[in-house]
Amino acid sequence: MPRGRAPFIAGLLLALSLCLVTWLEPWYQSWSGSRTGSANLLSVALGDSRRLFAKHFYVKADAYFHSGYYPSIFDERPDEDKLHMAANAGSGNHHEDLPLRGQPNDWIDRFGRHFHPSVHTHLGEAKCNDPHHAHGHVHGADCKHDDHGHVHGPDCKHGDDDHDDHDGAAAVAREQRELLPWLKLAATLDPDRPETYVTAAYWLRSHLGKVAEAEQFIREGLQHIPGEPELLFELGRIYRENHKDTNRSRRIWQAALSQFRKTRTTEATEDILLYAQMLIHLAKLEEETDNYVQAADYLKDLLVVSPNKAALQKSIDALTAKAAAQK
Amino acid sequence: MSATTGKTIIDFRHDIAPIGSGLSGHASAVSSAFNNVSAIGGVVVKELLRRKDFYVLFVLTALITAVMGSVNFFNEAKIVRYVKELCLLLIWISSLVIAVTTAARQIPFERENRTLFPLLAKPVTRAQVVLGKFWGCWLAVGLALGVFYVFFLVLGATRDGEWPIALTFQALTLHWFMLGVVIAMTVLGSLVFAAPSSNNTITFVVVLGILLYGRHLNKVALGLDEPSQTLLYSIYYVVPHLELYDVRDLLVHGWASVPWLVWLGDLGYAVVYAGLFLLGACVLFKRKPVN
Numbered sequence: 001m002p003r004g005r006a007p008f009i010a011g012l013l014l015a016l017s018l019c020l021v022t023w024l025e026p027w028y029q030s031w032s033g034s035r036t037g038s039a040n041l042l043s044v045a046l047g048d049s050r051r052l053f054a055k056h057f058y059v060k061a062d063a064y065f066h067s068g069y070y071p072s073i074f075d076e077r078p079d080e081d082k083l084h085m086a087a088n089a090g091s092g093n094h095h096e097d098l099p100l101r102g103q104p105n106d107w108i109d110r111f112g113r114h115f116h117p118s119v120h121t122h123l124g125e126a127k128c129n130d131p132h133h134a135h136g137h138v139h140g141a142d143c144k145h146d147d148h149g150h151v152h153g154p155d156c157k158h159g160d161d162d163h164d165d166h167d168g169a170a171a172v173a174r175e176q177r178e179l180l181p182w183l184k185l186a187a188t189l190d191p192d193r194p195e196t197y198v199t200a201a202y203w204l205r206s207h208l209g210k211v212a213e214a215e216q217f218i219r220e221g222l223q224h225i226p227g228e229p230e231l232l233f234e235l236g237r238i239y240r241e242n243h244k245d246t247n248r249s250r251r252i253w254q255a256a257l258s259q260f261r262k263t264r265t266t267e268a269t270e271d272i273l274l275y276a277q278m279l280i281h282l283a284k285l286e287e288e289t290d291n292y293v294q295a296a297d298y299l300k301d302l303l304v305v306s307p308n309k310a311a312l313q314k315s316i317d318a319l320t321a322k323a324a325a326q327k
Numbered sequence: 328m329s330a331t332t333g334k335t336i337i338d339f340r341h342d343i344a345p346i347g348s349g350l351s352g353h354a355s356a357v358s359s360a361f362n363n364v365s366a367i368g369g370v371v372v373k374e375l376l377r378r379k380d381f382y383v384l385f386v387l388t389a390l391i392t393a394v395m396g397s398v399n400f401f402n403e404a405k406i407v408r409y410v411k412e413l414c415l416l417l418i419w420i421s422s423l424v425i426a427v428t429t430a431a432r433q434i435p436f437e438r439e440n441r442t443l444f445p446l447l448a449k450p451v452t453r454a455q456v457v458l459g460k461f462w463g464c465w466l467a468v469g470l471a472l473g474v475f476y477v478f479f480l481v482l483g484a485t486r487d488g489e490w491p492i493a494l495t496f497q498a499l500t501l502h503w504f505m506l507g508v509v510i511a512m513t514v515l516g517s518l519v520f521a522a523p524s525s526n527n528t529i530t531f532v533v534v535l536g537i538l539l540y541g542r543h544l545n546k547v548a549l550g551l552d553e554p555s556q557t558l559l560y561s562i563y564y565v566v567p568h569l570e571l572y573d574v575r576d577l578l579v580h581g582w583a584s585v586p587w588l589v590w591l592g593d594l595g596y597a598v599v600y601a602g603l604f605l606l607g608a609c610v611l612f613k614r615k616p617v618n
Contacts, residue, residue: 064408068576074543105545108568112542114589115501116576174487175581180400181409204401213401 042189054190061182061199067175068117123175176207187221194230197221201234211242229264232256233278240281246289253282266305276302283319292323363451364459371463372470375429381471384421389478391417396486407486408579414482415575418475419502426468426506427530430513431523433460434612443617454609457514461605464510469503476502494584498574501590504597505572509534511604512567518611537569567600 042050063070104110183200186193197218204214218235225231233256240249257278266272279302286295296319299312306312375381396410434456437443446456476499484490509530516526540547544566548559571593574585585593 064580067582068580072543074546105549108564108571109542109545111589111592112568112571114585115571115574115593117580117582174405177403177406178408180403181398181406184400200401208401208403210401210403217401 046189050189051193054186054188054193054196057182057186057189058193058196058199061179061186064179064182065123066117067121067123069120070117123172123178173208176203179203187217191221191224194221194225194228198230198234201238205238205242211238214238214242227255227259227263229256229260229278230274232259233274233281236281240285246285250282250285253278253285257282272305275305287319290326292319292326295319296323360452360455363449363455364462367446367451367456367459368463368466371429371433371460372467374463375425375467375471380425380428384424385471385474385478388414388417388421388475392482396482405487407483410486411479411483412575412579414479415578418472418479419573419575422468422472422475422502422506423509423531423534425471426464426510427513427527427534428523429467430460430464430510431517431526431530433464433514434517435523438617447617453612457605457608457612461511461514461601461608464514465503465507468506468510472499472503472506489581491578491581491584494574494578494582497585497590498578501572501574501593504594504601505569507601508567508569508597508604511601511608515604515608515611518608518615534569537566538573541566541568541570568596571596 046053059070104113180200180203183196183203187196187200190196197220201214201218204210204217215235215238218231218238221231222228222235232252236249236252236256239245239252243249257275260271260275260278264271264275266275279298283295283298283302286292286298296316299316299319303309303312303316392410392414395413400406434443437446437456443456447453451459476495480490480492480495512533513526513530516530517523520526520529541563544559544563548556548563551559576582577585
């Protein structure tokens with residue numbers, strides 16, 4: 001190429017690129033796939049894939065709840081929305097415990113179980129890979145565990161939900177707080193997932209005595225998902241069970257109920273459970289504050305979706321009778 | 328010295344090596360071989376100390392762990408398991424990188440620089456070169472692992488006040504022996520594959536594949552039809568189960584230590600596989616032209 005043409009071509013390319021940038025830049029700014037609108041570094045870096053990581057970390061918290069014992073993708077594992085650690089959190093939707101591991105398939109499998117958590121256990125329970133410690137095992141007279149640094153007393157039992165760790169409540173709390181980083185990380189990566197906030201808040205307020213942090217976390221969730229009934233219900237529980245603030249919890253639960261009726265139906269089982277929990281809690285609250293008519297009204301609403309109509313009708317009759325006596 | 332021909336033929340191993348050692352015959356040959364292997368191994372250890380790989384990886388591990396450990400989760404200062412898990416993951420990654428990259432370059436480097444010829448002229452047998460390279464890499468990785476695990480132990484103790492000495496010792500030794508198998512595999516690979524880069528890549532893929540899926544191959548096999556089931560189950564039995572050396576979950580979640588007899592058996596399993604790979608490497612190197 002002749003030397004004289006090089007600056008000319010360079011100038012031409014420069015002019016072309018400037019023309020293109022004036023057209024591309026406004027298009028990019030208004031493009032729905034652009035990540036420039038988000039101030040969150042993780043959101044910019046990972047895009048929508050962060051939701052996958054969020055799920056992974058939420059499941060990781062459940063693995064920590066089981067002290068590392070967790071089925072792989074090649075085993076039978078619970079639905080991500082029904083993890084055992086969330087069994088008592090929020091509306092307590094159909095949560096499942098992990099399946100027990102079956103017999104080893106071969107000698108490598110049997111030998112390998114010594115090197116990873118292979119006995120089903122929960123936070124605060126004794127941890128030993130000896131099959132003797134398997135969930136459901138009842139301690140007998142011939143059981144010896146002294147080599148594990150775990151000495152049993154005469155009243156010691158394995159296998160029920162009353163755990164067998166002898167270190168006391170402090171040790172249990174020490175282990176329970178280990179769930180928190182994963183839940184926080186899951187919420188950071190996917191802030192639109194209500195169960196993460198509810199589960200974390202449950203563990204914070206019920207087991208670790210951190211009511212203020214639980215409330216703060218639920219409020220963070222409400223900033224991301226305004227009016228989410230599940231979060232409002234959990235917030236109401238914090239005011240009712242921890243702050244003992246009846247009026248505020250009533251208002252929050254009523255707001256949750258109102259939001260639920262606006263945004264959801266009672267077709268899905270999870271939604272029915274949440275709806276029922278809200279109505280039951282409101283009815284109980286009204287009954288305790290001697291508003292029997294209101295309590296009966298909530299139970300009448302519950303009657304529509306409840307499978308146990310006879311027992312519920314009895315409760316409604318009792319409340320109606322109390323209301324009549326009150327007059 | 329040969330008595331049958333009358334000529335003076337000096338055999339280095341039989342005539343020179345025993346001089347001053349007080350040994351003779353077979354014992355002196357073994358002693359000489361051991362010295363050669365140790366000397367070659369010592370050079371590899373010095374090479375690792377001179378290179379910056381270990382220092383960079385250690386500083387990175389410490390830095391990332393410290394930064395993650397300083398994150399505040401709900402004002403709970405004593406949360407420790409996620410830090411331990413992250414630290415152990417970084418230790419595993421770092422040690423694998425050090426082991427594979429160090430082992431993969433040893434023999435190709437000697438050949439490229441033509442230092443293999445004077446080395447073999449010492450006289451050092453080809454098997455001793457292979458064993459010396461393996462020994463040096465394994466020792467160097469062991470030293471690095473010692474530093475990493477001391478850091479891990481101190482980190483855990485400063486956060487939760489617990490010193491799981493027995494389980495940490497088991498984790499360290501199991502990890503070290505697992506890396507012995509990986510190093511032996513890499514040394515063998517360096518004689519099979521054309522370049523260290525391809526050897527590195529293939530070894531990493533194989534090792535990660537075994538670590539991630541080795542434990543589950545039998546379950547996958549059981550779900551297949553014949554003859555795929557038998558084939559996959561055979562692979563399951565043949566591959567070295569490196570995942571048997573990964574006790575990170577036990578360490579992170581505070582489980583009891585592994586029974587010592589089982590631990591010993593696991594080390595023996597690693598010795599068998601490392602021996603097989605080294606035997607393969609020695610046989611291959613013996614038949615391979617050095618130029």
